[in-house]
Amino acid sequence: MDFAEAQKEALGCRKCGLCNTRTRVVFGDGPLNAGVFVVGEAPGFNEDRDGKPFGGASGMLLDRLLLSVGLSREEAYLTTLVKCKTPEGRSPKPAEINACRPYLLAQLDAIDPKVVVAMGDLASRALTGRKESASRIRGRAIPLDGRYVFPTLSLQRALYTPADRALLVSDFSRLPELLAAERPTTYETLNVPRVGGLAEAEREPLQPGLW
Numbered sequence: 636m637d638f639a640e641a642q643k644e645a646l647g648c649r650k651c652g653l654c655n656t657r658t659r660v661v662f663g664d665g666p667l668n669a670g671v672f673v674v675g676e677a678p679g680f681n682e683d684r685d686g687k688p689f690g691g692a693s694g695m696l697l698d699r700l701l702l703s704v705g706l707s708r709e710e711a712y713l714t715t716l717v718k719c720k721t722p723e724g725r726s727p728k729p730a731e732i733n734a735c736r737p738y739l740l741a742q743l744d745a746i747d748p749k750v751v752v753a754m755g756d757l758a759s760r761a762l763t764g765r766k767e768s769a770s771r772i773r774g775r776a777i778p779l780d781g782r783y784v785f786p787t788l789s790l791q792r793a794l795y796t797p798a799d800r801a802l803l804v805s806d807f808s809r810l811p812e813l814l815a816a817e818r819p820t821t822y823e824t825l826n827v828p829r830v831g832g833l834a835e836a837e838r839e840p841l842q843p844g845l846w
């Protein structure tokens with residue numbers, strides 16, 4: 636499925652139960668030649684109302700994080716694991732993420748970003764194929780399919796926790812370095828900083844089948 640087909644299909648999609656809780660499908664937003672591709676969990680209230688990802692306070696925080704490394708929102712492609720709002724803001728279920736995955740894959744194929752920023756546990760696990768929480772593997776650049784998948788904390792969590800905001804700023808500060816790097820050609824984990832005294836997480840085999 637190419638990007639245009641995916642977008643057209645998603646806008647009328649009823650493949651999972653979230654079609655009953657959305658007002659608008661929030662497919663994604665940004666240029667098709669973006670070097671940075673940001674993936675959150677699911678649209679929330681503001682996004683469902685406006686039809687655009689990363690609105691409200693979370694979106695403002697994301698804008699500030701991008702600006703801190705010289706990027707505007709218009710230079711990044713923004714989307715979520717599932718394209719429809721969940722009931723009462725709960726996390727999307729695995730079946731819902733699976734149902735929506737073809738749209739995310741079509742977006743990734745079309746945009747072919749160098750860096751995929753996975754925000755929060757669910758996006759981190761879905762995009763890296765690793766089971767560790769985002770707080771365990773945040774700030775690492777994980778080479779996968781010729782891209783750096785870069786797990787970090789969720790914006791929602793950081794809104795209420797200053798320490799998490801500081802970690803997000805630290806993680807985003809690595810984006811220019813990754814954007815300037817050559818695309819990865821191996822499946823090894825690169826650039827593993829030890830931040831906050833955390834023990835090094837186990838290096839588990841990736842699960843390319845997720846893609």
Ligand code: SF4
Nearest residue numbers: 648651718719734735
């Ligand atoms: S969340 Fe994705 S799969 Fe589910 S109805 Fe919305 S667009 Fe379709």
